Amino acid sequence: MQREKSKGKKKVVLAYSGGLDTSVIIHWLIEQYQCEVVAFCADLGQGEDLAAIADKAKRTGAGKVVVADLKAVFARNYIFPMLRANALYEGSYLLGTAIARPIIAKKQMEVAKAEKAFAVSHGATGKGNDQVRFEMAYQAFDPTIKIIAPWREWGLTGRSELIAYAKRYHIPVEATLEKPYSIDRNLFHVSYEGGVLEDPWVAPPDSMYTLTASPEATPDVPCIIDIGYEEGNPVSISGRRYAPAQLIMKLNAIGAIHGIGRVDMVENRYIGIKSRGVYETPGGTILHVAHRGVESLTLDREVLHLRDSFIVPYTSLIYNGYWFSPERALLQGLIDAAQTGVTGTARLKLYKGTAQLIGRKSPRSLYRPKVSTFEKDTVYVPKDAEGFIRLNALRLRHLNRNGLGTTEKT
Numbered sequence: 116m117q118r119e120k121s122k123g124k125k126k127v128v129l130a131y132s133g134g135l136d137t138s139v140i141i142h143w144l145i146e147q148y149q150c151e152v153v154a155f156c157a158d159l160g161q162g163e164d165l166a167a168i169a170d171k172a173k174r175t176g177a178g179k180v181v182v183a184d185l186k187a188v189f190a191r192n193y194i195f196p197m198l199r200a201n202a203l204y205e206g207s208y209l210l211g212t213a214i215a216r217p218i219i220a221k222k223q224m225e226v227a228k229a230e231k232a233f234a235v236s237h238g239a240t241g242k243g244n245d246q247v248r249f250e251m252a253y254q255a256f257d258p259t260i261k262i263i264a265p266w267r268e269w270g271l272t273g274r275s276e277l278i279a280y281a282k283r284y285h286i287p288v289e290a291t292l293e294k295p296y297s298i299d300r301n302l303f304h305v306s307y308e309g310g311v312l313e314d315p316w317v318a319p320p321d322s323m324y325t326l327t328a329s330p331e332a333t334p335d336v337p338c339i340i341d342i343g344y345e346e347g348n349p350v351s352i353s354g355r356r357y358a359p360a361q362l363i364m365k366l367n368a369i370g371a372i373h374g375i376g377r378v379d380m381v382e383n384r385y386i387g388i389k390s391r392g393v394y395e396t397p398g399g400t401i402l403h404v405a406h407r408g409v410e411s412l413t414l415d416r417e418v419l420h421l422r423d424s425f426i427v428p429y430t431s432l433i434y435n436g437y438w439f440s441p442e443r444a445l446l447q448g449l450i451d452a453a454q455t456g457v458t459g460t461a462r463l464k465l466y467k468g469t470a471q472l473i474g475r476k477s478p479r480s481l482y483r484p485k486v487s488t489f490e491k492d493t494v495y496v497p498k499d500a501e502g503f504i505r506l507n508a509l510r511l512r513h514l515n516r517n518g519l520g521t522t523e524k525t
Contacts, residue, residue: 129144155180198349220248235260347451367397369465370398373467405461
């Protein structure tokens with residue numbers, strides 16, 4: 116049952132970015148719903164002039180603009196928990212867009228409550244994942260809120276029609292028919308979809324990238340950096356401590372110089388469509404490699420393997436919009452419990468688009484050189500391995516004796 120519309124001028128809180136879609140949506144909402152639009156803009160470190168974006172929203176017709184600086188909370192409470200889990204969708208995507216949606220939706224719902232709005236709205240398309248992510252979050256906080264999804268209501272069928280609409284009503288937008296990319300940026304990454312990228316055989320034009328240098332144009336001298344960790348969280352770069360948001364932005368700057376973190380993939384959207392996405396996540400790529408390095412020293416084998424079994428379901432929950440679900444919270448608790456001993460330092464070499472782990476150390480290390488050495492030691496008795504192997508091969512020997520052994524030919 117939807118919440119009753121408020122008396123007087125109705126309010127709709129729109130998740131506003133200042134891009135093509137949401138700029139058109141302000142005009143469309145006012146026209147279709149005769150409402151006041153409250154444009155909500157989340158500062159997630161996208162590097163834009165938010166004062167100019169707020170002014171643009173008002174010039175486009177918004178009755179009020181709310182800008183919230185969420186960078187610190189975004190890094191600490193959303194990105195870092197995800198990094199502790201080594202979340203990587205389909206082996207490549209570090210979830211930079213997916214992890215931003217729950218924090219935007221949560222704050223948007225707070226604004227809707229404060230403004231006594233009867234509805235919330237977003238600019239996600241009817242084919243994409245973001246509509247699911249936004250709306251799952253909205254309903255987690257208020258199942259009675261009315262949700263207006265223009266892409267599922269209006270007659271506009273694509274971005275070329277949006278550009279024509281914007282021109283017709285003199286709505287200022289940056290997108291053009293020659294460069295109609297859908298771009299999403301925050302302090303963690305930049306993503307690109309649409310335009311020439313819809314042909315998976317066509318290489319992304321180098322002029323499209325806004326953050327990283329092309330590997331061919333990077334320095335010929337590698338960069339060596341150390342990433343310090345405490346209980347699963349990165350805390351320092353080459354000995355200097357940073358707050359979470361500042362650490363990510365610093366690593367983005369360093370990694371971008373060396374062309375780190377470009378990903379071009381065709382992924383499987385939750386609704387069943389394959390989509391091509393191109394991403395730039397330099398700092399996140401560095402942190403993913405570094406975290407794995409420290410974990411290799413500090414996690415017990417069975418704990419590491421068990422935690423790794425959680426990565427795919429945990430990643431899917433974020434990708435599919437279930438950040439505020441009880442199952443994601445449960446998995447997060449299990450994952451975080453394994454991170455209490457993940458303290459140490461990873462050393463990486465950044466060179467020509469690659470981030471290579473070249474060293475790791477930890478005061479909590481489980482690695483013992485005197486045990487692992489190939490030289491003489493007084494701890495490990497090689498003869499003991501014979502019984503270990505025979506016991507583990509017992510069932511294979513029995514299968515063979517019963518004619519059920521391997522079918523592989525020698």
